Amino acid sequence: MAAGHQTGEERDCVQPTGHRSMATIIDLLREEHRDIDKLLVVLEEELAIFDRQERPDYEVIQAAIAYFQDYPDCCHHPKEDMIFEKLKARSPSAAERVGDVKVEHRQEAERLQRLADAVRHILLDQKIPRQAFDAVMHDFIGHQRRHMSFEERVLFPAALSVLPGEDWLEIDLRWRDWKDSLFNVAMEEKCQSLRDRILQWARENRKARVN
Secondary structure, three states, X not given: OOOXXXXXXXHHXXXXXXXXXXXXHHHHHHHHHHHHHHHHHHHHHHHHHHHOOOOOOHHHHHHHHHHHHHHHHHHHHHHHHHHHHHHXXXXXXXXXXXXXXXXXXXXXXXXXXXXXXXXXXXXXXXXXXXHHHHHHHHHHHHHXXXXXXXXXXXXXXXXXXXXXXXXXXXXXXXXXXXXOOHHHHHHHHHXXXXXXXXXXXXXXXXXXXXX
16 A cells, blocks of 8 residues: 555544544543532432431531532633633524523532531531521532533533534643643642542441441
């Protein structure tokens, strides 16, 4: 075969760089959603303990809150915001159907703050109705899940259908510049370590409660 020529099979295996960026970014976001949901499961387990009139592990709850205070805005939301910005530029009508992703992210932070305030009141022995804490925790967990589900059902498919390869390549390059800063590298490592510890504590709590 002459040099420089590819078989049909070889051509089928070659993806443009933009398409590789597209797949990498979306797959990464979906993986991050799965990691976030693992912590929501931990919060649900602690809430179930609380609802049985027992004392949950507030250290685990506070650690999960700390994770949600740092990780999404530093390491997760910026990628989604970059995608949404490109979607608005390419197809305002598609972006309008998605809604305002940045507003949704701000609302997540507000719900998280309400949860953090409720935990702080409890630990300071300030009176707070049990139903109020239950409602705040359910609201945070439920909204997180609905938000991630909406992104996977609406935002990601819209972006995949509208954005060309060069947009995905630009998003990928912008994200690499963002995450490679010393601050973001340190923050991602800190959050990953914290997430691993939370999941380990949760496993230990499950074993202890069974025994």
